[in-house]
Amino acid sequence: MYMAWTNIVDGGSIGIEYEAEEVLEDLHALTISSNTSHYSQILDIERQDIRLLNVKPGAFDDPISASFSTVSLKDAEVMGIGFHALSYCWGDSSEREEIMLFSNQDEADDGVPFSIGKSAAQALRRLRSEKTTLVIWVDAVCINQDDLEERAQQVTLMAQIYSLAAIVHIWLGEDNPGVEACLKLVRDICNYNSEECQGGEACSCLWTKHSSPLEEIKAFAEEVKKSGRKVSFKGMIEVFEVHLKTWSRAIIDMAGWYGNTQLSFLMSSLYENPWFSRVWVIQEALSAKFPLVHCSAEKVPWEEVVQQPDYATQNPHVASQQHSMAPIWKTLKPKGRTTEVPNTPIEVQNTDELSGILEVFLSGLDLKATDSRDKLFALLTFADETHDVSQLDDLMRPNYDKPKERVFADFTRWWIREHNSLEILSYIHCQPTRTWVKTVGQVTEGLPASRPTWSVDSKGSSKWTRANLSALFKFKASGVTKPDLKLLETDDPLILRLSGLRITEIKKISCVPIEHMYPYQNASQNQKEICQVLHQIIDPCGLTPFWARRNTAGEILQKSIQECNMKYGDHMNSHWAYADRPALQVLQPNAKAEVNYYETKKLPSCIEPCFFVTTSGLFGLCPWMAREGDVIVLLDGGNVPYLLRPADKKDEELRYELVGECFVSGIMHGEVLDALGQNADHKQTFSLV
Template structure:
């Protein structure tokens, strides 16, 4: 639903007449009110606000000024937004000069998102919490902020000059859902027009400081590597120390937040700040790409979960390349991986964070029910992939890659991977449900490919299984009565769950040869600690063994989805008026049978496929 603009102001800034200028851009106008008559004939000499320009050489005067600022902050009236950021405008914070523990003071001004007239920067940081237990002075009023933002502003503000910066916590009225929705809709312009984006990772420690020093020296010497250069790097950090420092850095909260994705992808230039240390984003990515983590034998969420920090950076690297070429991003697989592995204060942000840089057409609206939002996204992408030739041509998608994206929607969904408080169709992904198992349907390697605008990354994560082959048959959404959305597709129902156990059940002698292939014939085995984490084991009616997400039960059906790489578990739910079977999608699964997992069953007799409907 579009955001209503203020009736007192023009929305469009596409004009040249000085008298038609938006009142918010006139000299002296700030963010307090648009009703005051004092702005009708404002003159620069009437502005008697103190100027905090050059540093004060007197220590005593600096102390007196800080005491006055502390007193003003403690007794200041709470800040209130009295205007709405609508139309093409957004707020900028002017951070006044200061150093050390001096209170942070700022002023709010208006800027145009379509034709900005000032150079400004944007701040990308982590809220960590919604509790605002610190405060700054904003237009002379007390403005509560989170401690992490307060520390970021202390580090980034300049000692002798103003800093023009966009900060979501200050520049958007977070309590006004309509304003938030509208500002999200112009976020692409805000970040793409900024001269740079400052990433704040938090306070520095000894490892992060040395890591930044290491990255800078590595970048300066990589064009002419020598033994002396390598020795100087090793003196900063040894290989073990380097691995530990990178791992520690990637575990910082910033790398898990959803909003940092568009903030970096849309930036012209990005600087990473960790305390007082600064490096460029490209240097950080190069360092992470060239340093390999040691392999672990057991389950490790830092490497075995989708959306792990390195994989997030790999996806983000491709997004940056696409944005710099002026291309929208299209891969629903990547969006689902990022959203479900990210944290957000508001669940709507799992979707709206990608608005403006993808083919998502949903207009941000924070009053919209989340279930409706998730259904619409799935509906939009299925129809785009199936019927929109422009979608495929945009990134050169082959039929195989189109099938891969469609199936990623189903493998990201399933009743066992949805929050119970949502009433979603079983085939629609719950974008808020975090990954917690090593996936069977794709790989989790980082696969950082720099400089390419094509979906090379997606091709590199496809798993080694080919249960459903590459041929996609029926795959269409059926819009039923009472808002029901069902998915009609082709599948081979080849077996059923007979027994479920937390430990591997023994196979029957008759099926031993078929259910226990040699380890070399399958890329996954039942005794793999990586893949059996979070899964139960089952025995089928035909005597095969397998594993699937906890929650399956006897009577559930095993199905090969045509075009899918791994089988799925379905739960029967009757038939429709045409006699077609209705099923709930539960989860993906693994069956210890080369005939099933390698696609031999499909190749032998693909006519076994029949139409099913997922509800």
């Protein structure tokens, strides 16, 4: 999206239509989904017991019959117990199907109805054999979801379960022509590069057939070369063009319709499948010995599917438009053998090469989970500090008895303690209502902040993880101080007590006085840093991946001063050239306690007020949700100043909400602490709620 694109709208409206669901239908769905009575055998924690579902042979349309068996993971590898595992999306909880559950594999009893999700039932129909029993682990079926203790215990075993499974079946659903076409396309792209099969009628491969003859694809690539064009990277476009000749109108429509077909449009239908946005699939796919992707009857090895986004990055036109896999797939590093059970099929590396849990967690913010706590629990096994489940701290151990707020508060407190740093507090700016630049509508303004305000949260976007001062700059506002670890010990897990200095408070906030801190010129040394913050975080030219809607989120674009000036001028004119509006009232950055305003039309009016002056004459930049009266503090162990908002009093203790970071000119490199020396008399304890 071009920053200066201007739409002049005379009026508009949004209509919302809805239909209320019947309460009785909801109650019925809840009733049939409870299977607690069928889990009669308690799983032994010490033995690392799991249940397996033994699915009887049957044709696709036959009713599903099955029974449970219990095995110990400790014995599974030694005894050679073979089983499969299913990786899938649960889907709508109200869409259920009943299977017949027998007490043993001999079907000596009559069996009882057992309710499972429609998606799981579809997968079982495709995976079962007509001759042999399918032994498979399905999380929603093999774990008693109503038993929170069992659920938490089984979560810690999931990496081992998926690593021991002979095949992990990745189920993308039934009757999805777009995904099926993509999988066939993937097969032929990989075959064009490997040349392992002749394709077409000559293909006798085990999985989805290579539908296009290899010679036909090669011949088309030669025609491209003869015409003076360059063959695309890995032949992606050429294979796409060959497939295009055989597709139905419905598939061509998904690819952009006649005359405008694009590989990126079609491949988006694959990566937009809900499976790719589910947090648990990260562990399920990367732990597997042999992951196999299914959609209806199509079957493609995972390694072929996962190669495509990398191929696309080498084809610029494809990469610029494609909806690809979540960033976390690139963040995760291969995990070494931390237990007796191998946890990844990828090359084994030392555990000190793993990413930290905060980086892993933040890169997974785009993923979804039925239970928001799983956005942390599902990723523990991939992080340096938490990969060994047996050594997890109580604050980090999966526990579904804890409410969501407590889980993420414990994570934040644990991280501060383990890393002796407050850097994690800057990542509250990943949350939708707390980003530096406003990304939400007016309906959210004035709403009370969700507590605890100091905790990271499951909501947000990975593209905002670098949109803060701690991530982009090397400030040391609090010098070499460390948090007082004794203050972290508290009877109330939703309160965080930290030591620090009260510096001043915000007196007034206005739009940026752009004439005094224009970032696209050779700024004076005094103004250089505030100009950089304005350029890289507020981003009036749309050069970052944070606020501009670009499909290829990545690094901040590097442009010359001349290019930035042109972009800024276009953006500014789009706000002032098409309508009469009053000039903006902005504060003078004069380093005095009294405030002075002036008028300007040199700033795009879409930039929220983010410039402040304080009661002591300091000035700086703040997130859009800051208010006059917010207190600026330096907290021990923090790299940047923080904004606190007085909240309430309890037992004479004043409590604060954490608003976020701020930039204060003149105190970002420990100047305040240098002036105070070793004098700690000015320090106080701040209680954050």
